[in-house]
Structures are given as C-alpha cells and as structure tokens.
Amino acid sequence: MRFEVKPYGADAVLLSFGDEISLAIHNQVKQLYSELRNYAKKGIRAVIPGYCTVTILFEPKMVSLNEVVELSKNIVDNNKVQDEKKYKVRIPVCYDKQFALDWEVICDYTGLKWEEVVELHCCNEYLVYMLGFVPGFLYLGGLNEQIRIPRKSSPRLKIPKGAVGLADNQTGVYPLETPGGWQLIGNAPVDLIGVNSAVVEMGDYLEFFPITKKQHASYSKQIERILVNEN
Amino acid sequence: MKIEVLHPGLSTTIQDSGRINGLAYGVPKGGAMDMSLMHFANQLVGNPITNPVLEFTMQGGRYRFDHNSIIAITGRGNAKLNSEKIELNSRIFVNKGDVLNVNSGINGRYNYLSVQGRIEAEEFWGSFSTYEPAVKGGFKGRKLKKGDVLSINERIGNKSGFFSETLNSKKSVIRIVKAPEFHDFPEKDISFIVKKRFTVSLYSNRMGYHLDECTLEGTKTGNIISSGCIPGTIQVPSSGEPIVLMADSPTTGGYPRIGVIHPEDLGDFAQKLPGEMVKFMWFEV
Numbered sequence: 001m002r003f004e005v006k007p008y009g010a011d012a013v014l015l016s017f018g019d020e021i022s023l024a025i026h027n028q029v030k031q032l033y034s035e036l037r038n039y040a041k042k043g044i045r046a047v048i049p050g051y052c053t054v055t056i057l058f059e060p061k062m063v064s065l066n067e068v069v070e071l072s073k074n075i076v077d078n079n080k081v082q083d084e085k086k087y088k089v090r091i092p093v094c095y096d097k098q099f100a101l102d103w104e105v106i107c108d109y110t111g112l113k114w115e116e117v118v119e120l121h122c123c124n125e126y127l128v129y130m131l132g133f134v135p136g137f138l139y140l141g142g143l144n145e146q147i148r149i150p151r152k153s154s155p156r157l158k159i160p161k162g163a164v165g166l167a168d169n170q171t172g173v174y175p176l177e178t179p180g181g182w183q184l185i186g187n188a189p190v191d192l193i194g195v196n197s198a199v200v201e202m203g204d205y206l207e208f209f210p211i212t213k214k215q216h217a218s219y220s221k222q223i224e225r226i227l228v229n230e231n
Numbered sequence: 232m233k234i235e236v237l238h239p240g241l242s243t244t245i246q247d248s249g250r251i252n253g254l255a256y257g258v259p260k261g262g263a264m265d266m267s268l269m270h271f272a273n274q275l276v277g278n279p280i281t282n283p284v285l286e287f288t289m290q291g292g293r294y295r296f297d298h299n300s301i302i303a304i305t306g307r308g309n310a311k312l313n314s315e316k317i318e319l320n321s322r323i324f325v326n327k328g329d330v331l332n333v334n335s336g337i338n339g340r341y342n343y344l345s346v347q348g349r350i351e352a353e354e355f356w357g358s359f360s361t362y363e364p365a366v367k368g369g370f371k372g373r374k375l376k377k378g379d380v381l382s383i384n385e386r387i388g389n390k391s392g393f394f395s396e397t398l399n400s401k402k403s404v405i406r407i408v409k410a411p412e413f414h415d416f417p418e419k420d421i422s423f424i425v426k427k428r429f430t431v432s433l434y435s436n437r438m439g440y441h442l443d444e445c446t447l448e449g450t451k452t453g454n455i456i457s458s459g460c461i462p463g464t465i466q467v468p469s470s471g472e473p474i475v476l477m478a479d480s481p482t483t484g485g486y487p488r489i490g491v492i493h494p495e496d497l498g499d500f501a502q503k504l505p506g507e508m509v510k511f512m513w514f515e516v
Contacts, residue, residue: 010408014458021456048483049255057461065516130483193258
C-alpha cells in the first residue's frame with residue numbers, strides 16, 4: 001500500500017495511508033515511523049505517528065520535501081519483514097466506586113452489573129494505536145462493545161491524574177490532571193510519561209488488572225514493558 | 232547570583248527553544264512564543280542562543296538582582312531599572328540591589344529577559360521550557376510567583392558561532408501555507424481567510440489563539456481521525472471558528488487543518504495582543 005502526500009507548511013509533510021482505523025494501516029504507520037526516526041542526521045527532525053498518518057517535521061536546509069517523500073517511499077516499498085516483536089504493558093486500575101464516579105450511569109446505560117463492567121474492561125487486550133493529546137496519553141483500540149458509552153454531555157473541569165475512563169469506542173488513562181468528558185471507571189496509580197523517556201510505545205499491547213483500594217494507596221511500582229514474543 | 236521576584240507580572244515563565252523528542256509521545260514542542268526574540272536576548276549578553284530566558288506576557292513584573300550582572304530585554308515593550316527608563320534590545324549592566332520593571336506596552340504581547348550565564352531550571356524532555364499543564368520544566372513547572380528566587384549560574388556556555396538576530400520590524404501580513412486538509416475546504420473558505428482582517432480573541436494563550444469575526448463553512452465532516460499537528464496550524468472545528476495552535480498545543484488533533492502559519496511569521500503572529508487585527512496571505516513554498 002502506498003501513501004498520499006499532503007504538504008503541511010514550509011517544514012513538514014503528512015503522509016496518509018487511508019481514512020480508517022485498522023490494524024493493517026497501523027502496521028504501515030508503525031513501520032514508516034520506526035524507520036524514519038533513524039534519519040535525524042539527514043534532516044528528519046521529528047515524526048508523529050497518528051492512526052493512519054505520519055507527520056514528518058524536516059529541516060529544509062538539509063533535505064527537500066521531495067527527498068523526504070522519496071525516502072519514505074523507499075522505506076515503504078522495501079518493507080522488510082515486519083518487526084514481529086510484541087511488547088505488552090500491564091496497568092493497575094482500582095475500580096472502587098470512590099474512583100469510578102460514573103459507575104451508576106454506566107450500569108444503567110449498559111444494563112450490566114458493576115462487576116461485569118470491570119471484568120469486560122480488564123479481561124481484554126488493547127492495542128496502543130498512537131499517543132497524543134497530552135504527554136503519555138494512549139489512544140487504545142479494542143474496547144468490548146458491551147461497555148461502550150457516549151462521553152458526558154458536559155465535561156468535568158478537573159479530572160485527576162490516573163483517572164481511567166470510557167468514551168464511545170475508546171478507553172484510556174488521563175496521564176495528568178486535565179478537564180475531560182469521559183465516563184470515569186477507576187484510577188491507575190502510575191506515571192505514563194517520564195521526564196525524558198516514554199513508558200509505552202505506539203504498537204504496544206496493553207492490559208488493565210484490578211487492584212484494591214489499599215493496594216492503590218500504596219502502589220509504587222513502575223509500569224513494566226515486557227517483550228512477549230520474538231521471531 | 233540570584234534574582235528575586237518582587238512581582239511576577241501576568242504570566243512569566245522560563246522558556247528556551249523547546250523540545251521535539253517527545254512529539255510522538257504527546258509531549259508538545261513548547262518553547263518561546265517568539266523564538267527570534269529569545270535568541271536575540273541571549274545573543275546580546277553573549278550566551279548560547281538557546282539558553283533559557285524569562286518570557287513575560289504583557290505585564291512583565293518586578294525583579295531584584297543580588298549581584299552585578301549583564302542582562303538584556305528584547306521586545307517592543309518598556310522597562311525601568313530602579314526609576315530610570317532603560318533601552319530594550321541592548322545590553323544592560325545592572326548593579327547589586329537594582330530593581331527591574333518590565334511592561335509590554337501596546338506593541339506586542341511577549342518580551343524576553345536574558346541574564347549573562349544560565350538561569351537554572353528543571354529539564355523535561357531535553358528542554359528547560361515551562362510546560363504548565365504537566366507542571367514540568369522551567370521553575371517548578373509553573374509561572375513565577377512573588378517571592379520566588381531564581382538562581383543564575385554565571386559561567387557562560389559554549390557559544391554557537393554565528394549570530395544574526397536583530398529586532399525586525401513586525402510583518403503586517405502573516406503568510407500561511409497549505410495544511411493537510413486544505414483541499415477538503417470549500418473555495419469560499421480559502422478566499423475568505425485571506426480577504427478580511429480578523430481580531431485575535433481574548434481566548435488566546437500559549438496553547439492556541441482563537442480568532443474573532445472569522446467563521447468558515449468548514450469541511451463536510453468537521454473532524455478527522457486524530458493525526459499529528461504542528462504549532463502554527465489553523466484548525467477549523469465544526470463550529471467554523473478557527474483556532475491557531477501555538478507552542479504548547481497538543482501534538483495531535485481531530486479537527487481539519489486549512490493552513491499553517493509560515494515558521495518565520497509565527498513569532499510575529501504570537502506577538503498580537505488580544506483585540507489586535509491580523510491579516511493572512513496564502514504563500515507557496
């Protein structure tokens with residue numbers, strides 16, 4: 001599959017692999033993004049992966065738009081055997097009603113008991129499609145259809161760091177205190193962003209596991225990123 | 232040496248040239264809103280041009296130096312040392328106990344203070360810029376407050392060879408270049424955005440500037456699948472009211488992008504005060 005070239009100002013370009021959220025497109029984005037990051041010395045200043053797009057910031061004094069596009073075409077065409085490394089991260093979530101501020105709304109909407117909602121949320125594997133919005137925010141795919149619920153009609157002004165929420169086909173963790181309109185189901189007592197490095201990469205798989213209120217209060221472990229297979 | 236904050240002004244933060252290593256992880260670029268004035272400030276005192284500086288927003292505040300030093304204030308505002316008016320955009324010698332007072336006046340939003348040496352600050356993703364939403368970088372990740380004390384490391388780092396910054400005259404028309412969804416906008420919008428003058432809204436800060444009297448028809452859907460964005464981008468939500476993304480804007484967005492301000496004009500656009508008029512022109516690169 002080839003990409004469409006969309007110029008983006010004087011020192012950036014966007015390459016688009018399509019207009020839908022799919023694993024096939026995600027893999028294309030991931031491959032191009034991972035490779036392009038090795039070209040910093042040749043004028044590729046930064047690369048931002050999206051669901052179906054790669055935004056490339058370049059230094060026009062070092063490399064032209066055409067050269068960036070050519071380089072990207074070569075990477076896509078010489079699609080080496082896809083990187084089969086699969087990483088997994090496990091995020092602890094306390095689903096206690098103290099944090100699950102919207103549990104009643106969710107139970108009413110889905111017709112499920114709270115324990116069932118929790119079960120469906122944590123017995124599942126999610127794919128990290130991309131990061132964005134605020135530092136360390138993960139765009140996850142794979143939410144069970146039975147617990148999909150629209151976002152709140154008016155957003156809360158303050159959502160605490162670590163809050164876990166649902167919104168339509170998405171679930172996610174607020175890495176820092178922000179305003180937000182998601183239906184809250186719990187809290188994850190972990191840091192999703194370091195001061196100089198990332199904890200989770202796009203393309204990683206993710207699982208939530210339940211912890212008690214007591215464990216939540218004293219939780220001090222870092223998120224582990226585990227290689228689960230290597231070909 | 233130390234600088235004591237006697238009055239912090241409206242919104243004074245430590246900024247440098249920003250960070251690009253975290254863009255794929257949701258960490259915004261950040262950095263000075265008017266990059267060339269930040270470089271110029273450092274150049275005047277003989278610092279490496281990307282050293283951290285203080286960025287003053289409109290009302291700059293009052294500061295006391297506990298040591299003799301060399302400083303510079305760049306911008307189009309005004310400043311007093313003790314009760315004497317001093318010149319901006321030049322090298323200034325301050326004595327122990329001197330009190331500096333800075334104000335942006337009516338010709339710009341941001342002014343910068345450099346001090347010979349290095350303002351000590353917290354690092355976040357390779358930059359000393361303050362990023363308030365995450366309470367990271369700069370001075371404790373926040374705006375300065377009354378009573379804060381900044382430390383200056385008086386050693387000068389290695390200068391990078393060639394300096395060419397000066398105070399340029401402000402551009403009267405801001406150049407905009409096509410952005411990814413340009414072709415999804417109706418012809419009407421593309422001509423409207425360069426035809427009229429718009430007003431920079433009161434709702435404008437380091438994250439983004441809203442524009443008044445500028446309502447576009449927008450694209451058919453009014454949204455896109457979240458995709459990587461850069462500062463200067465003019466995004467148009469379904470309301471049709473454009474928002475220009477600025478230094479601390481999110482790294483990804485879900486609104487169609489009609490254009491992006493040329494990087495060389497972004498500082499001049501950032502300098503527009505709330506209520507000030509702006510005129511755009513399309514520019515081909």
